[in-house]
Amino acid sequence: MDFLGMMSKAKEMQARMSALQEELVDLQVTGASGAGMVSVTLNGKGSLVALKIDPSLLKPEEVEILEDLIVAAHRDAQGKQEAAVAAKMQELTAGLGLPPGMKLPF
Numbered sequence: 001m002d003f004l005g006m007m008s009k010a011k012e013m014q015a016r017m018s019a020l021q022e023e024l025v026d027l028q029v030t031g032a033s034g035a036g037m038v039s040v041t042l043n044g045k046g047s048l049v050a051l052k053i054d055p056s057l058l059k060p061e062e063v064e065i066l067e068d069l070i071v072a073a074h075r076d077a078q079g080k081q082e083a084a085v086a087a088k089m090q091e092l093t094a095g096l097g098l099p100p101g102m103k104l105p106f
Contacts, residue, residue, distance in 0.1 A: 016092050029084055031077025038069040040077045044085060048074070 024044030032039040037057055041050035057066045
């Protein structure tokens, strides 16, 4: 085993992981529901950064529909955010030879 080579790879991975964490803050994904009447934007860390609601939904009798659309849009954005983070993590760990199913802590 090449211990120095492993240490070098570990340092490189640490630097790449730090860069990825900074990059994820700038990543934005948008999920939508109700044919685009409600949209939610999350950053790469999963924090809500924007919510847009079509004014036609702002009626007292449509509150439950609006609530459901917000939840659906958030779920859509969250799925996209998780996929984007997974893709970036896969890029980061390519060539490391990690066993299948092993994930790095994030």
